Amino acid sequence: MARTVLSGIPVSSGIAIGKAYFMNRRLAGALPRQSIAAELVDSEKDRLAQAMAAAAQELADVRAKVPAELRENALIIDSHITILRDPKLLAAAQRFIHEMHINAEWALIKAVKDLETAFAAIGDAYIRERIQDVRLVADRVQAKLLGIGPGMKAIEGRIILLAFDLAPADTVGLQVDKIMALSTRQGGKTSHTGILARSLQIPAIVGVDGLEENVEDGEFLIVDALGGKVLVDPTEEELDHYASLKYQFESYQKSIIKNCHLPGETIDGYRVQVHANIELFEEVSQVLDHGGEGIGLYRTEYSYMNRPELPTEDDLVEEYMDLASIMVPRKVVFRTLDLGADKFLHPEGALDERNPAMGLRSIRFCLQRPDMFRTQMRAILRAAVVGNVSMMYPMISGLRELRQANRLLWQCKRELAAEGVAFNGDIPVGIMIELPSAVMTAELLAQEVDFFSIGTNDLIQYSLGIDRTNRLVSYLYQPLHPAVVRSIKHVVDSAHQAGIEVSLCGEVASDPFCVPILLGMQIDSLSMNPQAIPGIKRIIRQTTMAECKNLLREVLGCRTVSRINRLVRDSIFQRFPEELTFFSSLIESDEAPTPYV
Amino acid sequence: MTNNDKLPEGKDVTQETQQTDNSVCALVRVANELGLHARPAARLAQEAQKFESVIVLATDSQQVDAKSILDILTLAAPRGCGLTIKASGEDARAAVERLTGLFRERFGEDK
Structure with a gap:
């Protein structure tokens, strides 16, 4: 038996065998929280301002490439850019750096937490939910702070792409030819990920509980989107079985498509x-x-x-x-x-x-x-x-x-x-x-x-x-x-x-x-x-x-x-x-x- | 007197008035069906950021920075809500004109 078998909802059929590659792994929790020396406060504030500006610029670049038929996505990206450029968010986080002598990552977590409290008090459900957008853009800034780009610049060979969720903005820059399969923690039958996978004709499973906890970057996986399973670190027998099932399925697909x-x-x-x-x-x-x-x-x-x-x-x-x-x-x-x-x-x-x-x-x-x-x-x-x-x-x-x-x-x-x-x-x-x-x-x-x-x-x-x-x-x-x-x-x-x-x-x-x-x-x-x-x-x-x-x-x-x-x-x-x-x-x-x- | 009482019936924007100090005020009413939700809030903040003046947006109970989308969202102003826009600074008059314009056009939305 594989080390772990996770299950989810198959949204595009097929089988893939390969290495895991995580995109936008949820960073919270793993972020470094450090005190900093008084003389570093100013440079830490600058570091945060630069990271926010860089994240906003990155989104603006994505925005420019969004085709006209995806207008709705573009408007979402616009509001994300506006949040990143919000003077209040930056000022609040910088104040934490200044007053508590903490690093930029920690200060941003605290600033977002304060906003969560403020938003939780809003009666209007739609506006209250916008806190999700704040969290998403904060993740982007954290990735910038850690020096990790959200893109897939250094992929070698073909991979199985894993993510907490794939937002429309994330999928614009995907190197599709390198992706053998998709799997996400979030999402249901009609999610964006499924549509993307079906149009690329690659297998995909969404709604996989424990995906991030159980899979390491680079680990060997079998994505079985016929049965809705992700096998982590499979055995020899499982590899043999799925390799042959994959072959049969693909030949069958070819014959019926013809x-x-x-x-x-x-x-x-x-x-x-x-x-x-x-x-x-x-x-x-x-x-x-x-x-x-x-x-x-x-x-x-x-x-x-x-x-x-x-x-x-x-x-x-x-x-x-x-x-x-x-x-x-x-x-x-x-x-x-x-x-x-x-x-x-x-x-x-x-x-x-x-x-x-x-x-x-x-x-x-x-x-x-x-x-x-x-x-x-x-x-x-x-x-x-x-x-x-x-x-x-x-x-x-x-x-x-x-x-x-x-x-x-x-x-x-x-x-x-x-x-x-x-x-x-x-x-x-x-x-x-x-x-x-x-x-x-x-x-x-x-x-x-x-x-x-x-x-x-x-x-x-x-x-x-x-x-x-x-x-x-x-x-x-x-x-x-x-x-x-x-x-x-x-x-x-x-x-x-x-x-x-x-x-x-x-x-x-x-x-x-x-x-x-x-x-x-x-x-x-x-x-x-x-x-x-x-x-x-x-x-x-x-x-x-x-x-x-x-x-x-x-x-x-x-x-x-x-x-x-x-x-x-x-x-x-x-x-x-x-x-x-x-x-x-x-x-x-x-x-x-x-x-x- | 609340903001809503000060706005005449059937009118969504009042003329801006010069205050004693270097600031300009106007009353507006939110006419969008969903109130000041994400998209109008983003437009409002983007426009406000183009001006040097300090610009605040006030309900009867709360006052926020008009250049901050997060502040505007936390105001959660529903349709029909009366707001005061107050700008102080060199370009205060232009700022208030531009922002009241956005309310008048319902931020480019039909409803």
């Missing part, structure tokens, strides 16, 4: 559209490189979350038009805001909800904030002039909400027409089916929309009453539970009876165990993360509608989820043994973990 531009069509000619789910414009290249036939789900939340104020209609039009026009003639489905009030930075973030999953979120939130909702709908209508644009509402529970949203949409169209602004009023408008109530009324809803998109992640949670992130019950999260299979089938059938198309955009769409069953239901399109497209297309192209329908019939005949899982596992393993070596499926164990005591 054919990923072929259409998603079964051997007997059934055509299913394979689309991508994305969140950022930058992911478009991933979609096109992996054979995505369109964007089945564009999550529009990002531009609302990483900024202090709401985006303007023109901001959104620009973003949406860029996306729609680069994808032409391929389709782009814009999902309107799917935020919970709890996720809003400001000022609604103050809401205290006992059960946010069932609270003011998604379409409910939008209907309570028609001003905001209309801004977004107007932007989508305007952007639709240049591309193949559709729009869908998330979390619709029944006809009432659908009609309310459509009434606002109609008002937007009328306003735009009156204002003489160019827009496209004929875009298809659909809904996400994620609530059991929408499943039960699917045949009614289908009469009044242009398409359905089944959001299985939420549908499974709400149908089974299971919070997947709760370790005590997560084994009960079963995508192939008879209730879920029947729900999906009912939605697909209701759509087809009404003559509309139905897509599926949850994780189930990229699960090789589930895809044949969905094909058997004659789903019209599947939408998934871009990296999963080649593998799923290959499965579609190697199967027949006839065998998928057989499998579905057998599944519908099963009474328990355990039986369904066994049946599906056996038949898929037999048909696609090669594919399954590298996939982690959603339908693994349905056994309860060790009893909770």
